[in-house]
Amino acid sequence: MTGADNTIDLGDQASFTGLRALGRGPLIQYTWIYDRPVDLDGLRRLHRNLGSGGLLGRRIERSRLPFGRHRWVRSTGPLDLDIATETRPVADVNDWANERGYVPVDPEHGPPWHLGVQPLDSGGAAVSLVVSHTIGDGLAISEAVADAVNGTPRDLGYPVAASRPRRAALREDIRQTVRSVPSWFRAVVGAAKIARDQKSDLAASAKSVTAPVSSGITTPVTPPFVTAVLDIDEWDQRAKALGGTSNVLFAAFAARVGQVVGRLGDGGRAMLSFPVNIRTEGDTRGNALSTITVMADPEKVSTDLTELRGDIKRELAGVDEWTRMMLTPLPLTPLVPKFAVRRLEKMVLKVGKPIGCSNLGRFPAAFNRPDGTEAEHFHARLIEPGLTPVDLERLNGHLFVVSCQTPTSIVLTVTAWEPGEANSKAALADSIRKALAELGLTGTVD
Template sequence: MDNTLAYIDQGSFLALRALGRGPLIQFTWIYDRPIDLQGLRRFHANLGFGLLGRRIERSPLPFGRDRWVAAPGPAAIEIAAEDRRREDVWLWADERVRVPIDPQAGPSWHLGVQPLTNGGAAVTLVVSHSVGDAMAIHMAISDAVTGVRRDLGYPPPGSRTRARSVREDARQTVRDVPDMARAVASAARVARAERENLATSAKSGSKQRGRGTAEQIVVPNATVFIDLEHWDERAKSLNGTSNALFAGFGARLGSLLGRVGDDGFVRLSLPVSERAPGDTRANALTEATVVADPAKVVADLAELRRDIKRALTALAESPNELLGPLALVPLTPAPLVRRLEGMVQQVGSPIGCSNLGEFAPEVNRPDGTDADYFAARLLEPKVTTKVLDRMGGSLFLGCTRIHGRMSVSVTSWVPGGTNTRAALRDAVGQALADMALTGTVE
């Protein structure tokens, strides 16, 4: 079993170490009735196997690739001592995101329960993105609910002596030399192709440096629940698909939040899963990009549907060139990552739209029974308002189809704007109305 981190996972972990922060994925279930704690404890124990039953062990070589080692996760579920109101679930979920996670020292994930005053309960699982992306977590949850305990063959922590680690990691680096050579060539091609964007990004980041405060926050967020039959009917009436309607909703919301280019279009960034059976990478992802007219999507999705299809087809035929230089990640010093992060600003105010698709029914059953509501969110604790302003703000949407509902999560930061949960919910409600959609915004 090769337990060496894939280049994309090495890059994720390098960024986490260099910046002192990293994205987390949060799955939250809400029950309108008491949960089965015994069933939830079985689920918790089973999560300590497979893709979540691991953490990262550093190489002793500064240029060596790190490795996965077995780790069962936290010893217990964290159950809140006092009940809270149903409407406070997402405030509690934000608090859970702030609970420390460390994919190196552990734990790389944690599970919490919040009893509710209405007799129900909320359950939330928070995972470091350096250990698993949303589809990896989906697989781990599916296994845990059904009682499958996968042994991926990872060694226990500290099983290699330092001398053995140096020898093995040095040999691995030699084997990686051809990959590094190809990465250098790829980096040169990317630099040529993206010369104008890179220059604009660096210049914008330089101008923004020093503005704002260094207050750490969890960015304002909202969650929307929409009846699945209503969602699909609206997509069909707009000549679109579920995916096109989600992207159109993101485009419309982006226009309301000021993420429109000088040409009147918005830029949508669409994460695409490459995960196949047996894939043990933490992050099996690539990305497609499309532009959309936020004025058109409210009346017809046919053009956006076509553009998304073309972008996905092109991506399947020709891999994302921006991922080509990843083999150089082990050679990249952390101070350089910090310096680049301070110089670069996003170009084109991208809107992240991550469609996770149809989730398996068992993913909605952490205690063995169906939850009434489910949502998946991407958040980055410890990010500061200064960083968010320098980046030009952010807008990220994620969606899942599960238990008869479309669940859409939104996180947003607008430089100089009214960055509150209430303001974001108002914008989300307006975007729903513009798209002639009816849903519950929480």
């Protein structure tokens, strides 16, 4: 494939604009754990293939115009694997994963991702892949990894950086901007309609939140995360017994964790926010996602998933219309200054206490073979290095739950931080055990 349009999607440009305005942005991390030494040659092959094409083999090149559309250009990623020289105990894997999350990635200057290996005292090893969320969402990354493992990375035909002569690039960007002008007017009308339609909801959500007293601490902090591994047959049987499905039981688990850690709104309901995959065949967007929000009763879901199942089904039925509405203002993205993005974040932060729920489902079989052989365990999580206690207080705290499936297991990863609480890994692990028990589930909580 050659000569492909390398203009960045407006949603991805919005992600990039937010990253630059706030000075931080979300990353996605996958961690695989082997009970035996990894094949370093196999991992180097994965590393090369990730950088030779596909959705991870690229980075952003800015427009010559301050209000122009950015473009994708080729990027091979970092020069090599990052292999630790000293072994560590298996119990330290999550601490090591946190450290890898602070190794810089950048969707513009690169590298947009990195791959690290940590030998373990037990004779095994851990492998970590960290990717800028602007480059790809969970599904995009998993597909890129599977293609790289199989040796079939996609050729997107992107040019090398700075391949357009300056004057030619300027003329091309001006023409593209002029063609965009009519969409700006439509976007203004659409944005005004959304503001009117959502005004009452925003006001109600803002009133339901009591602003925490600020700690004044501006030193970055790492919210604790804990993983839980459950037998998939037990999980599916419990979902059926409660009148739900695997996806609905995952939502119920998130609601119960929210209740245990005290992250509920008025009426004792949990605000569950789900990213919804809208990726199509051959899609080159980094983030092909929409969202739905469901208010769940954490008491009811312990004994009956019927109501929650119906609520989720109803929201999913309306996701296409919701997506079209929310995409309407996106043509204005190149025109939005950084100060406006920062102000918008402050407005959004007043809206309730959302619980992020990302159900990644079952990955392609090759995904769990980063070195060419099957890993014993893996987990996924969303991280945002640079967050401080003050930021997290403005966010009204943070709770994000990720679910992945293997042929035999459900793997849950929970990241949490609540203002004024201990925010320790041990306390979070206890909360997860309690939530599982309340749902009639058992699992290995690390």
